[in-house]
Structures are given as C-alpha cells and as structure tokens.
Amino acid sequence: MSKKPEDHKPELRPHVFDGIEEYDQKLPNWWLFTLYIAIVFFVVHWIIHFQFRVVPSDAQRLDPVVAKIRDDRMKAMTAMLNDTTLGKLATDQAVVAEGQKIYQQTCLPCHGPNRGGKTEAPLYIGASLADAEWRYGAKPTDIYKMIFDGSPSPADLAAKGEIPMPAQGPVLGPEKVASVAAFILSHHLQAKPQ
C-alpha cells in the first residue's frame, strides 16, 4: 500500500470474507471531480447568499413583481374598459364565444348552463344572471367588477346565510373576465340596452 501500484494489475486485499475478495483500485478521477465540483459549488453558493448577501431574497424578488402585476391589472381595467368598450365587446362574436367557453368551465357549476342559477334548478347555488335584476349595478363595468372582485363584503353576506360570489379576477385575469362579462352582457343587449 505504501507505493502506488505502477502496473495496471489491481491489488487484492489480503483478507477474504466468506469467500468475497476485494480489490483496492484507485478512485476514478471523474468521480472525484463530480464530488469536488459539487463541494465548490456549494461553498461559493453559500458564501454569495449568506455571507456577502448580494442576492435578493425570494420575497424581495417576488413582491415587486406581484405588486406590478396588480397595478397593471388595475390600469388595464380603467384604461381599456369602460361601459362603451365593454358594451362593444358584447357584440363581438369571437369574444362572446371565448367568454362562453370560460363561463362553461368556471361559472356553470354555480350559475347553471342557462345562467338561471337558483331559479334554473335547485342544484345551482348562484344568482340568476338571466333575469333583469342586477343587485350590484347594471352597468357593464359593474358586472365586470362583480366578476373580477366577487361580492363586496363577502363575510357579511355569509353571516346573513347568503352565498357570496368568489373573486375570479386573481385567477382569470382581466382579459378573460372581460370575455365572460361580454358573454353575460350579450344576452341582455336587446332586453336592456345600457
């Protein structure tokens, strides 16, 4: 063991265990390198993060992004959507069709296939979207807002035993909410012009 075996004939260890012999080959270099590289990576990574602290934390990185998205959504909503533009969207067949698709996935379980909600079948728990009553305002932007933010003060409603509408904006985003609003409105074009 004191000298490295210069020839390539592997050396057998003197001891035999229940017939099992052992060579004592050198550790493969590439194998050692993977170990060394991983150790160096860890050491450097740790020092950068926790000793020099030059890399922002997850929260520092994520919070501004989320805040900006929130701002953008608000801006997009106010800039793009007013009663006129939303009203126009409700006549755009492509947008309405897209809205219908989303409605069937997201809204149908509560509001029913014919938008009748509770009045359609006892199975559905949402309010009727087919009648002429709009509890929180009948303007297109009111309806958009209702879908985006859900019922105002849901806790109070729940306390009264009523079922609040959940906010869909955070999940769907403004564009899809606008399509759904357009779909809903498209059924009210003749009945109740804005």
Add this chain to the structure above:
Amino acid sequence: MNETKTTITYDDRTVRWFTIASIFWGVIGMLAGVFIAYQLNYWKLNFDLPWLTFGRLRPLHTNAAIFAFVGNMMFAGIYYSTQRLCKCRTASDLLSKVHFWGWQLIIVAAAVTLPLGLTRGKEYAELIWPINIAVAAIWVVFAINFFWTLAKRNEPSLYVAIWFYIATIITVAMLYIVNHLSLPTSWTHSYTLFGGVQDALVQWWYGHNAVAFFLTTPILGIMYYFLPKAAGRPVYSYRLSVVHFWSLVFIYIWAGPHHLLNTALPHWLQTLGMGFSLMLWAPSWGGMLNGLLTLRGAWNKLVTDPVIKFFAAGVTFYGMSTFEGPLLSIRAVNYLSHYSDWTIGHVHSGTLGWNGFMAAGMFYWLVPRLWNTKLASVKLANLHFWLGFVGILLYVGAMWASGIRQGLMLNALDDTGTAVRYPEFVETLTGVRALMLFRAFGGTLYLIGFLILVVNVWKTIASGSPATVTQEVVVHQPAKRSTVGEMVFAEPSVAMLGLVLFVCLWLMGGPVTDWVSFAMVGVISVMSIVRFQQHKEHWITWYDHLSEHWVSFTFLALISVAIGGAIQIIPTVTVNRAENIEDRLQKLYTPLELAGRDIYVSEGCYNCHSQMIRMILPDVLRYGDYSRLGESIYDHPFQWGSKRTGPDLAREGNNRRPSSWHYQHMLDPRVTSPGSNMPAYPWLFDQKTDIKALPAKVRTLVNLGVPFPTMTRDEIEQHALEQGVKIATELKSTDPNVQPDTKIIALIAYLQSLGSYETPKTTASATAP
C-alpha cells in the same frame, strides 16, 4: 496463539421466514399500488367506500412497499449475510423469533388501521402511536440481536456490508423515534409533538432519510454481499467503499429540506438541502460504480444468470435515480417538478428498479440455497426480468412526461404575463390523463412479473427441503482491543471531527465566526491532506483497527448521521415561536374546525392536496399570496403536502367558494368540477362528528403550546354544536335535511378556515439593540 475450532450451524430458518414474508407482502403492496394507480384514472374504483378511497389506500401502498416488502427483504438479507460475514450463528434464536413475528404483527396492524382512517397524517409515518411504540421496540430487538452477533463474531474484521447495516440500524432508530414523537388524545389518535415548519423539517429529515437508510444503505450492504457472491468476482475497490460509505452517511442526512424548496422554509435551510443533495451525487454513484465494476469480468453471466441480470439492472436504476435526485433538488428544476408526477416517477425508479430488482436478484440466488435445490425455472425468471424492466420504463417514462407536462401547464402564464394560462386545475389534470394510464399499465406489467417470481419461488421451494448449513470456524479470540477513547481520539478521527465542527460553525456562525471557521475548514483540510500523505500507513492502520472495533465504528457512524439533523432542526425549535413571527399568525381553530381538520387528516386529503403556496409567481397567481411560516404554526401535524393531484388548499377558506360549493363537491366532485378524478365522500354526510373527543384534543394541543383560550368541556362541545348549526343553516337552500353534527359540516368549517390569519401587534418591546 492457540487456535480452537468449532462447528457452527447457521440459523437460516429466520432467513426463510423473512424471505417468504417479503414476497407475500410484496404482492400485497404492489397490488395496492396498481389499484390506486387505476383509481387515479377511474374515480369509480373508489366505490364510494371509505376504506377503499385513494387517500386511505395510498398510505397502505407506501407502508406495505417500504416496511413490509423491503423491510422483510432487508432482514432476510441481513440475517443471512451477517452470520456468514461474522462466522457465527445469530446471537439469539428467541430474539430472531420475536423480531419476525413482531414485525409481521405490526404490518397486519397497519393493514387494518390505515383503511379505517386511523393515521397520524404524515407521509410514511402514518401509523398510530401504539403501533409506533411496537415498531421502535421491535427495532431495538433487531438491534440487540445484530450487535450481540457482532460481539460474538469469529471474524476479526467487519466487512463493508456490515458497515452499511450498522448505519442502517442506528439511523433508522434515531429518525423513527424523533419523527414519531406525539401526544396521544386517545388510544388511536395523537398530535405530533412538532408543529408547522418544525414538523415539516422533522418530517422530511425523516422522510428523505427513510429513503436513505431504509431503502438505500441496507440494500447497498446486501449488494456488497450478494453481488460479488453471485458474480464470483472480487469487489472493485475497497477504498471506494470506505470513501463512499462515510461520505454517503454523513451527507445524506442534510438533504431533507430539498422536499421543501421554494416554500416558506427559511432560505438557508433550502440552500443546505439543495447543496448537500448535489454533493450526494458522487457518494451515491460510488456505490453504483463499486457494484457495476465488480461485474467486470463477469458480464458473460449477464446473459445466462437471471440473478446477475437483476443485480446489474438494479444497480443501474440506483445510479439513475441518484442522478435524478440531485437534479430535482436544484431549486430551478424543482420550480417545475415539485408536487408533480415527476417526483413519483423518481421514487419508483428507485423502489421498482433498485429495491425491487435487488430483492428479486437476492431471492433467486437465496431460495435455491435455503431450500437446498435448484431454481425451478431460469426461463420464468428471465420473463420476470423483462416484464419488470419494460414495466419500469413505461412507468418512469410516463411519469417524466406527465410531471413535466403538468408542471409546464400549471406554471404557464398567459400572453399578458399577469395571469395563469390554465386557470382551472382540472384542465392540467386532463392534460396528463393518458400518461397516468400508461403508468398504471407499467405498474401492472411489473406486478405480473413479480407474480411470476411467486410461482417460480413456490415451485423451487416445493422441489427442495430446508437446508441446514454448518461450517467449521476458527474461534476468534480478540487480542487486546483498543478502547473507544483510543479510537476516537486518534489523528484521523480528530481531524475529521474537527473539520465537521468548523463546517457547522461556518454554516451557523455569526458574521465573524463564520469567516474564522471557514478559514479553519481550509486549514484543517490542508493539514489533513499533508498528514495523510506523510503518515499514510498510520491512517490506514487506524481504519483497519476501526473496522475491527464495532463499538467505536458505531459511535463514529452515529456522530456522522446525527450532525446534519441537529444543525437543521434545533435552530427552528427555538426560533419558530409565535412571539417571533413578524408578519402573519395563524388564527386558532375553533373546536369544530379542529374536528374538521382531523377528518381532513383521517381521509388522507394531504395525499393529493398541498397547503403551501410557494414563493413563485405562478403559485401566487393561481392560489393567492404565498404562504408564510406563521400561517401553519399551530398545525400538528403540518399539512403542507408533497403532491398536487388536486389544487393547493392553503387559501381555500374565507368564502373563496361558498360552503354549498364544498357541500356539492364532497358529495360529487364532478358536479362542481367536471373532469375531476377525486373520490366522492358520501359517508361524511351520514357519520357524526366526534364532538365528545374534542375537549381531550384541545387539552392536548394546549399542552403542546397552542394558546387556546380556557374553555370548559361543555363550552367546547357547545361551541362546536353552535358553529355546526350556523353552517347547516347556510346550507339549507342546498339541502334542507342537512344535520349540523355530521362530519361534512365539520369538514366545511375547517376548509372555510384555511388561510385565516391575523397580523400580530408588534410589541414596542421588540427594541433595537
């Protein structure tokens, strides 16, 4: 030296029993696995029966596969090889019997309690507390029997297989006991001692190292014995054994937090988890290399001998999954893969490929020898191999594709970059349905292969009769042995312990300590290398001595495995207190919500739903604000989850959806979520909530440090009933006959509480230094 010889008879009856038990439970475990795989595709296979639902059967599958199948296989291999490597019969036949029957009783108890919904709610640690105590006791019986055998051995030196067995026994004992600490509320229910992030850390320290020290190290030991035996070739490299053994047992323990990447877990812990996982790659591959390179010169046997086929493939799958593990531990990769099928595929390339194939190889080698006969059919064994092999590839391939596809879909943003592209979770599930079916096919093939093993083993046993093996051995008279002190305070161990000490100080130390310690790490490393070069003989002799001295060896191994956990867990035990939480503090559960939570745990909801919104944009856009540590601080056990077959539920409450939605959804998930594969839970609508048990539960949680206000027994029950009536009134329009004391009401109360927090008043006493 006077040499006395003696004839010993090996106790192979115990080995035979464990072999048969392993094969029997293997069938059960795999059958359960295949069944629940089909349940994911065909929800009707849940049969609307409580004890056949996915949430209860999945723990049965994992526990059976790990503890019953691999456990019994490991014991068979260890009892067989340890006797031969120690040239001595197992120390006590009585202890072997207690070990065997005790373990089988535990498995039966598990198979009864898990489908009944009796669970602790932590993965691979579901069994209820009386069974936990039995497991710990039987493990100690095993340990005594094993170490007693080492003490009586007629072979001076310990072979590498024994090193791995030693590490297995002490580490599993440590992990199992710590992760199962709990306070009982009744004979079948308890709350975990740790809560929130601490519980998460302890759980994954245990969970990850159950893979390491229950599924890996004992099987490596078995590989080191059975593979050279079957191949008739010397082990490739002794020094590789030494290096990879010690690096493996030291590094493995630290890697647990890689199960919690991008979560609320403090970043330094995530970095430890990721960094040590990457460093673990080489030690793991050391085992694979030593296995595969031992086969050099025996490759011709690969064609003719099914045993070698299974071993070669098993070791290759070990290499594959230990490469995949570090890859998945990289935070950026985990961003995509976490909670997805990719992880499930990764685990199964290890369990089906490594554990399953090593087990099959060992059985095909062992059974003919134990029953003094020949293997009944080599052809059938080959057929088993190919069915199993194709089964694994189908399984793992499908899970890769499924995990990546669903991960990409879940994380995809729409063109505006401000919303997720597939807002409905069900859409992403539908996207991987076909792949989930391929996985079930793969599993079925693997099961068929294993059934062929059963037939083959059956026929082999029928053709032989139990063998009695005797051997003449030289009685080993230990020369004057060095003491533990002499072994531990020798230069090599002092150098290594010093190195580890300063690494810990570097990682944990303050702004000055860390740099000083880092410098010391460098100094000790260089000094150690220099001293090793100069005194090579001395260091090698020391190690030869160490491997003749099982007490010192075990002591050093214990230190190596204990450090990583201590560094990670102890700081959070002291830091994770309500008074230290700055931003958000979980709202205390009401008694009814607590009852609902126990139902959630009991039904195994955590098997498919996480409660942890990661600090990544797609998670935040989909589920809401990322989860904070304080928001689960009172959760015993934590329910962060590890897999999302359904959406995250961390912010499901607070009327995100109306209670009537939950009511409909639990009765028939497909009414509210068309395309869902979730089971229906009709029994929750009939069974009553166990209100009477609540006072004991609340009291137990108070003892664990949850600051419930003081309430009398009657007040607790009254409060629960009143809240039940309130929710039932809300539901009147959905179902006029709903009863306020049914389980569904409690569950809805819990679901509506998810995500409730308050902002603690920052006390002015939190002053500047």
